[in-house]
Structures are given as structure tokens and as C-alpha cells.
Amino acid sequence: TKIFAYAIRKDEEPFLNEWKDAHKDIEVEYTDQLLTPETAKLAKGADGVVVYQQLDYTPETLQALADAGVTKMSLRNVGVDNIDMDKAKELGFEITNVPVYSPDAIAEHAAIQAARVLRQDKRMDEKMAKRDLRWAPTIGREVRDQVVGVVGTGHIGQVFMKIMEGFGAKVIAYDIFKNPELEKKGYYVDSLDDLYKQADVISLHVPDVPANVHMINDESIAKMKDGVVIVNCSRGPLVDTDAVIRGLDSGKIFGFVMDTYEGEVGVFNEDWEGKEFPDARLADLIDRPNVLVTPHTAFYTTHAVRNMVTKAFDNNLKMINGEKPDSPVALDKN
Ligand code: COI
Missing domain, CATH: 3.40.50.720 (NAD(P)-binding Rossmann-like Domain)
Structure with missing residues (x-):
């Protein structure tokens, strides 16, 4: 054989x-x-x-x-x-x-990055690199003070929920397929709109099926809380990237975790050092102090x-x- x-x-x-x-x-x-x-x-x-x-x-x-x-x-x-x-x-x-x-690989990465955004770690790292050791104004938000909204409660979503609860966050969830255990425990809100209205951190763990494409767009972002953190370690096409950029520019979105990107094929997992970078929008996101980009590496353990x-x-x-x-x-x- x-x-x-x-x-x-x-x-x-x-x-x-x-x-x-x-x-x-x-x-x-x-x-x-x-x-x-x-x-x-x-x-x-x-x-x-x-x-x-x-x-x-x-x-x-x-x-x-x-x-x-x-x-x-x-x-x-x-x-x-x-x-x-x-x-x-x-x-x-x-x-x-x-x-x-390994659902944990992706869930853990999403949780770590969400927490880092809340603590403004990238800004602090940038200050450290410049030997600026002052505290202010880089003050953090504690995970336990957040309502974390999980969209999609499959294997990955469930591990993410546990990790965030470990930090002490209040976790709510939405899925069209309800997990009976989670339902009994009262995690589910009735609609995505309810989740958008209540959540301080929103993490996507649903597949890239046509109904989910650009579920994060101008309209859904408008329904979210001011200062929301959005996490996409799922599939790039779920997020209208331009809409998120508008939300970041206006200050509506506090931070964005992006492990998957709608333009990633042929760009992620390549070495662009010394070459012309092919995507100006992606370069802009990578450079922002409140955006954490990783090149589809949440799974990579x-x-x-x-x-x-x-x-x-x-x-x-x-x-x-x-x-x-x-x-x-x-x-x-x-
Ligand atoms: C998948 O398994 O579908 C992933 O997203 C990870 C892949 C890039 C190896």
C-alpha cells in the first residue's frame, strides 16, 4: 500500500x-x-x-x-x-x-488577541520600542468588564466562550443552530441585532457560507456599542473590510483583530520583505496601533x-x- x-x-x-x-x-x-x-x-x-x-x-x-x-x-x-x-x-x-x-488553537489566538487589543498592548509595545516608558494615555480595559458576544457556537466558538469566562467576562452567543447545553444555560440571545446591541467584544466563529458574507458591514457596525472590539479568526469574507476601516476611523470601533482577510489568498503566507507590497489597504491595517493582523495563523500550532x-x-x-x-x-x- x-x-x-x-x-x-x-x-x-x-x-x-x-x-x-x-x-x-x-x-x-x-x-x-x-x-x-x-x-x-x-x-x-x-x-x-x-x-x-x-x-x-x-x-x-x-x-x-x-x-x-x-x-x-x-x-x-x-x-x-x-x-x-x-x-x-x-x-x-x-x-x-x-x-x-484543534479548536483550541483558533479560540486561544482569538482570546489572546482580543485581550491584547483591550489592554492596548500594541501601542504600549510601540512606546517601549521608542523607550517611552510613561503609562498614560495607554490605559487598558479589563476582560471581566466586557460583555463578549460569540457568533457561532461550534467547536471553536465554545472553547472561546470558556476562555473568556475564565477571564471573568459575561458571555452571550448567537447561532442559528442552538447547542442544547448552551441553550439550557441561557447563553443565547434571540437575534444578531441583540448581540450587536449588548456586546463590547464580538468574535466570529461561523463558516463562509453565502448568508454570512459581509455580515459585518456598515449597517451591523452602526448597531454595535461605541468602542466595540471586533475579532475575525474565522473567514475573511465575513467582514466588509472597508466598513471596518470606516468604523476604526470614526472611533466607533476600539480595535480589530484580523487573522483572516477577504484578500488573503496569494498574499498571506508569503514573504514580502524587499518586494512591493501588493495590498495598500492591508498595509494600512497592519500599521494601525489598534489593529492586530496575523496571516491566518490562528490554526498554526x-x-x-x-x-x-x-x-x-x-x-x-x-x-x-x-x-x-x-x-x-x-x-x-x-
Ligand atoms: C482550515 O483548516 O480551513 C483553515 O482555515 C486553516 C488552513 C489555512 C490550513
Whole structure:
């Protein structure tokens, strides 16, 4: 049995090797290259492939992989929006993803960044770098004094709620799918408008489905409290970035945490040092003292990466052995 893996980064290699050591009868080969129509032939002779990329899995790519004899494909991440599902179905593909690899990775990052915005840490860091050691006017807001509004109470949202409660915040939540436990405990408000009206900190933990695109816009921001902190460690398209910039400029928004950005593909996870920066709006956000930008790294921890690699290989092997994988992707859903 042979599995071929694409786009393996250096930081994934130890976990891949761990998996290999635990499965000595399985042949594992890999490349740092992405899966494209050209590189698909590298998988020839393999029984399945393990992949991760933001680049589209186009009909041509899927066809090339099928031509190489491989139709069992395991993603190391959760998002499946870049797969041509019709073609995958036509070619008889079986696909898996890793829907839960470490909700804590993302929730923890969101919480840390929210707290840092509240304490005005970036302004203080900038003062320290200039050897300005005065306190004022860089005064903080305590997390326990905030009402924290959580939009989306899936795995990540729930961990975020626990962390914020650990700090002593009052937590409220909104979701179209109500978790019975949370409902019993009275976390849910009736509408997003209610959440916007009450929350001092708003954190998004919902997927990028059409109904959620630009849910944070001029209209929703107008309904929020003055001095609101907005946190997006979910998906870039949820936020109308221009509207947030207007809110920051007017002072309505106290601070913004942005780990995902609607213009991130091709920009994040690249080194722009010494090169012309491709996005002036992003550069402006990065430079603001009350905005914390990270390049989609909330997920990026050793714990998460280990699970992404291990669970993807486990899934792939199960498919190859004709067993039911842990997280099959429904090909007609998208
Ligand atoms: C996902 O798993 O969908 C993520 O957002 C993380 C990805 C960039 C590896």
C-alpha cells in the first residue's frame, strides 16, 4: 500500500515521519509541490493522496490525478470550497477532510488577541520600542468588564466562550443552530441585532457560507456599542473590510483583530520583505496601533498541525482499506 502526499511543509515532516514509523507496512512518499495537472503524475502507483492547498482542485487537476490512477484524496484541513465537486463526483472520487484538528488553537489566538487589543498592548509595545516608558494615555480595559458576544457556537466558538469566562467576562452567543447545553444555560440571545446591541467584544466563529458574507458591514457596525472590539479568526469574507476601516476611523470601533482577510489568498503566507507590497489597504491595517493582523495563523500550532497530518493519513488509509473514514466529504453538498 502506498500513500503520496503533496505540499508537505518542513514543520509537517516530523508528524509525517511519526505516522510512517507507526505504519511501517505502508509506503509513504511526499513532495513540497502543490497538486496541479503537472504534478499529479507523481502520485502514479499510489493508492491514495494526502493534500493541502489554497490553490483550486480544478477539473483538470482531478482528471490528471484520476489518470494517474488515484481517486482517494484526503485533505489535511477543514475547508473544501476549492474542490470542483461536480468533477470529483463524475470521476468517482472519495474525499475526506479534517473538520476538527484543534479548536483550541483558533479560540486561544482569538482570546489572546482580543485581550491584547483591550489592554492596548500594541501601542504600549510601540512606546517601549521608542523607550517611552510613561503609562498614560495607554490605559487598558479589563476582560471581566466586557460583555463578549460569540457568533457561532461550534467547536471553536465554545472553547472561546470558556476562555473568556475564565477571564471573568459575561458571555452571550448567537447561532442559528442552538447547542442544547448552551441553550439550557441561557447563553443565547434571540437575534444578531441583540448581540450587536449588548456586546463590547464580538468574535466570529461561523463558516463562509453565502448568508454570512459581509455580515459585518456598515449597517451591523452602526448597531454595535461605541468602542466595540471586533475579532475575525474565522473567514475573511465575513467582514466588509472597508466598513471596518470606516468604523476604526470614526472611533466607533476600539480595535480589530484580523487573522483572516477577504484578500488573503496569494498574499498571506508569503514573504514580502524587499518586494512591493501588493495590498495598500492591508498595509494600512497592519500599521494601525489598534489593529492586530496575523496571516491566518490562528490554526498554526504544533498540536493542530500534528492532528491535521495524522488524521488525514488515518482517513486516507481507511479509504484504501475499504473502511469508513472518520470524516468523509459529501460531494454533492457544494
Ligand atoms: C482550515 O483548516 O480551513 C483553515 O482555515 C486553516 C488552513 C489555512 C490550513
